Amino acid sequence: MSGWPVPRRRTSRSNVTLVTSATTAPGAPEVYFDPVRQAYRRKRARRDALVGMASLLGFVLVVGFAISRTSGWPLVQETFFNGSEFIATFPGLLDAFLLNVRIFLIAEPLILIIGLLVALARDLRSPLLLPLRVVATLYVDIFRGVPTILVIFLLGFGVPALQLQGVPNNTVFWGTAALVLSYGAYVAEVFRAGIGSVHSSQRMAARSLGLTSLQTSRYVVLPQAVRNVIPPLLNDFISLQKDTALVSVLGPIELLRQAQIDASSTFNYTAYVGAALIFIALTIPMTRFADWVQARMRKRRSMAGTA
Amino acid sequence: MTNTLLDIAGVWKAFEGNSVLRGLDLSVTRHEAVVLIGASGSGKSTLLRCINGLETVDAGSILLAGDLDVSAFKTDMDAVRRRIGIVFQSYNLFPHMTVLDNVTLSPRKVLKRSAADSKEQAMALLERFGLAGKASDYPDRLSGGQAQRVAIVRALAMEPELMLFDEITSALDPLLVGEVLDTVRDLKAGGLTLIMATHEMGFAREVADQVCFLDAGVVLEKGTPEAVFGSPQEAKTQEFLARILK
Numbered sequence: 001m002s003g004w005p006v007p008r009r010r011t012s013r014s015n016v017t018l019v020t021s022a023t024t025a026p027g028a029p030e031v032y033f034d035p036v037r038q039a040y041r042r043k044r045a046r047r048d049a050l051v052g053m054a055s056l057l058g059f060v061l062v063v064g065f066a067i068s069r070t071s072g073w074p075l076v077q078e079t080f081f082n083g084s085e086f087i088a089t090f091p092g093l094l095d096a097f098l099l100n101v102r103i104f105l106i107a108e109p110l111i112l113i114i115g116l117l118v119a120l121a122r123d124l125r126s127p128l129l130l131p132l133r134v135v136a137t138l139y140v141d142i143f144r145g146v147p148t149i150l151v152i153f154l155l156g157f158g159v160p161a162l163q164l165q166g167v168p169n170n171t172v173f174w175g176t177a178a179l180v181l182s183y184g185a186y187v188a189e190v191f192r193a194g195i196g197s198v199h200s201s202q203r204m205a206a207r208s209l210g211l212t213s214l215q216t217s218r219y220v221v222l223p224q225a226v227r228n229v230i231p232p233l234l235n236d237f238i239s240l241q242k243d244t245a246l247v248s249v250l251g252p253i254e255l256l257r258q259a260q261i262d263a264s265s266t267f268n269y270t271a272y273v274g275a276a277l278i279f280i281a282l283t284i285p286m287t288r289f290a291d292w293v294q295a296r297m298r299k300r301r302s303m304a305g306t307a
Numbered sequence: 308m309t310n311t312l313l314d315i316a317g318v319w320k321a322f323e324g325n326s327v328l329r330g331l332d333l334s335v336t337r338h339e340a341v342v343l344i345g346a347s348g349s350g351k352s353t354l355l356r357c358i359n360g361l362e363t364v365d366a367g368s369i370l371l372a373g374d375l376d377v378s379a380f381k382t383d384m385d386a387v388r389r390r391i392g393i394v395f396q397s398y399n400l401f402p403h404m405t406v407l408d409n410v411t412l413s414p415r416k417v418l419k420r421s422a423a424d425s426k427e428q429a430m431a432l433l434e435r436f437g438l439a440g441k442a443s444d445y446p447d448r449l450s451g452g453q454a455q456r457v458a459i460v461r462a463l464a465m466e467p468e469l470m471l472f473d474e475i476t477s478a479l480d481p482l483l484v485g486e487v488l489d490t491v492r493d494l495k496a497g498g499l500t501l502i503m504a505t506h507e508m509g510f511a512r513e514v515a516d517q518v519c520f521l522d523a524g525v526v527l528e529k530g531t532p533e534a535v536f537g538s539p540q541e542a543k544t545q546e547f548l549a550r551i552l553k
Contacts, residue, residue, distance in 0.1 A: 204399070207388065208392075208462075209413040209465060210413055210417040224401075224402065
């Protein structure tokens with residue numbers, strides 16, 4: 001079973017001690033590393049690093065050279081990697097990207113809340129609350145089945161067309177709402193998997209201590225469930241960052257829309273490449289962070305004892 | 308006032324058409340240590356789970372202290388479990404909480420004690436069982452013996468009238484069994500009423516006031532350790548003891 005959170009384990013080299021057996025002579029060192037062996041290992045590590053770097057550099061040079069020699073390259077470079085075009089459009093793109101960031105920051109917490117509530121509703125067992133369970137199940141079925149961009153179309157163009165009183169007809173509002181509904185359904189299933197991953201003996205132990213069903217969920221099951229699903233949740237976050245661009249179909253000038261405007265006014269696609277770079281600049285750190293979290297949890301799981 | 312703490316009469320329990328308990332009777336007086344022995348599948352664990360309502364019985368009655376019917380349809384099981392503690396073979400500590408939080412969770416949330424009071428009580432219990440130094444550790448830093456002792460302390464913190472031990476040493480390294488049994492010995496000396504399912508025959512002989520041999524869902528033979536271990540009457544008891552004591 002995974003432990004959480006565990007105080008950081010000290011793994012520095014100086015801490016490694018070898019248990020000296022009874023047969024070792026008195027006064028023998030606690031750690032002994034054959035110097036020849038040690039030198040050999042160091043040398044091999046250095047050589048591996050050098051070979052790796054050289055191989056990578058060679059690969060980049062060969063691929064770059066091959067591409068630059070193709071007949072279409074000058075045109076590709078002019079159309080997609082135009083320096084002056086890049087300089088002209090990039091600040092505007094960055095400006096437009098703020099809208100994507102805003103959509104993301106508003107949508108993400110709402111998605112987490114909806115996802116958690118729907119996951120809990122889907123596992124309700126009380127007959128009185130059957131309607132809630134049915135609604136939650138239908139919601140997940142529908143919004144996981146419909147493409148996100150279709151939800152955006154339906155809400156963004158459909159609802160304002162009703163001209164209902166008190167209902168906003170702001171495209172960003174409806175685009176964000178569509179993302180929340182679509183992603184909420186996915187995240188609900190992630191949370192549900194997390195709840196299922198907590199062993200039933202945990203619930204049994206909590207109930208045997210007199211905790212009610214609700215208290216058991218709140219203090220014992222959910223904290224463990226949420227921790228178990230942090231990696232897949234981060235994965236969904238990364239996906240959401242990119243999908244904020246889908247809101248562009250409704251018209252608000254966010255990053256993709258801005259790039260589209262730039263590209264269609266000059267017939268040069270460098271702005272699209274600029275937009276791609278901006279998305280990458282945000283998703284790569286997120287991806288590395290998710291990798292790091294996952295690796296840390298794996299390590300923790302493997303060193304966790306029999307608790 | 309009667310001195311009977313637990314009165315079990317005619318309890319049946321089946322899982323998917325398979326009867327595990329077949330009209331089992333058992334009576335436990337206050338301060339008594341009852342040890343359940345018997346082969347795997349004889350119904351020891353199921354009986355313990357029925358006693359604190361983790362399983363509902365199919366027929367029969369389980370009366371606690373003459374006033375609370377565990378087996379009745381409308382009994383509040385949370386109330387039952389507040390009065391009966393149970394410790395499992397696999398500890399089942401909460402891995403996301405420190406030892407101290409494991410112990411204080413129920414007193415705080417169920418008995419509504421203040422954080423300070425429950426902490427004080429928990430530290431006193433941990434101290435008593437030599438675990439005070441582990442209070443702020445997480446369960447995965449504990450040895451099996453320590454984890455099981457924390458599980459016992461966690462159940463004790465609810466101040467139960469009756470404690471159930473379900474093969475609590477079966478998952479332990481042989482070297483660690485002793486410290487857990489010492490804990491139970493200590494509790495018995497303190498006057499706690501307990502029912503324990505175990506394969507530790509030496510311990511059963513030493514601590515039990517009453518030994519019950521379960522076979523096919525009934526108490527086939529019961530009596531003092533001297534009687535059951537010394538001169539078992541039933542052929543099945545003799546056979547079981549011969550196999551396990553070999």
